[in-house]
Amino acid sequence: MTVVLGIETSCDETAAAVVADGTEVRSNVVASQIDLHAKYGGVVPEIASRAHIERLDAIIEEAMGVAEATRDGIGAIAVTNRPGLVGALLIGVTAAKTLSWAWKKPLVAVDHIRAHAYSPAIGLDHAPWPAVGLIVSGGHTSLFRIESPVSIEVLGATTDDAAGEAFDKVATILGLGYPGGPSIERAARGGDPSAVQFPRTMLGRDSLDFSFSGIKTAVLYHVHGHGQTSGGLERLTQQGIADIAASFQQAVIDVLVKKAMLAVAQTGLTTVVLGGGVAANRPFREQLAAACEDRDLRFHAAPMAYCTDNAAMIAALGYHLFRAGELADLSLDVRATGRG
């Protein structure tokens, strides 16, 4: 059994986790910074970095404590080094390098998006691969062909905004709370998803790429009037806002489900896995599950706790990279962009 300590600081969650053999989560500690960034309506990079510095040591200690892990029992240290906010990533990578050096443990560098792609496998008693992976987060919207945890190929990605980013921006337009995904999901519960026909941008019949900037602008103009960017929100009723939220959410879900099914058709794979922060959206999970059921496909959504950013997925994928001999060393650097 190999126990991996995972560290995640790519954006606004400070997280550490201890996972055995890539699947058995012994601890998963996440300190969200939502309260620090909420009043700015989005993540402020300098504030995120500072909060990571202040919190990370205690979070790692807590993760080790909850798991009842000792440093001798740790087989490797895995850390997110890409993609993300450079200043934020540096805090986690520096902590991981320090522990790797002090504890004399192998260091593993993990791509955050690939860890999201692996996250639906956490806790399963069998490997779900090969599979089409749909990863929908605040920074990325990607389709992958996942042959194994260490063999992941990008089939398509967003050409502009990520789906989660669109949720966050539309929530701001509608005067709903930050982060936007959960507040849109809440508002949409009382709304009619067919009230407004927002565009479903497909980028061509066979394309597995995504674009969500058009729908964001469509919502903006729907609220304020064509070409206008302010003044319209006051005219909307609660019901009007709920209808827009539900219609927006449905348009995004339609595109995501359709593209996932297109990826299935193009690859011939029979399993679909779903991960990333937007995968926490219940109507989305349910509709993708239903589409898979209709076609006799196996479907695994990441457990709720591993949808939004966490270090369990970093430790879990880190285990497989470690086993594959993909080790980093103290020269490890961070990168703003990833491969997916």
Ligand code: KG4
């Ligand atoms: O994966 P994640 O925690 O961070 C990134 O790697 O980006 O994803 C965060 C994104 C945010 O845009 C947030 O609004 C969205 O996931 N999100 C949701 C829901 N919960 C979080 N979007 C839709 N519905 C939700 N329930």
Ligand code: ZN
């Ligand atoms: Zn993420």
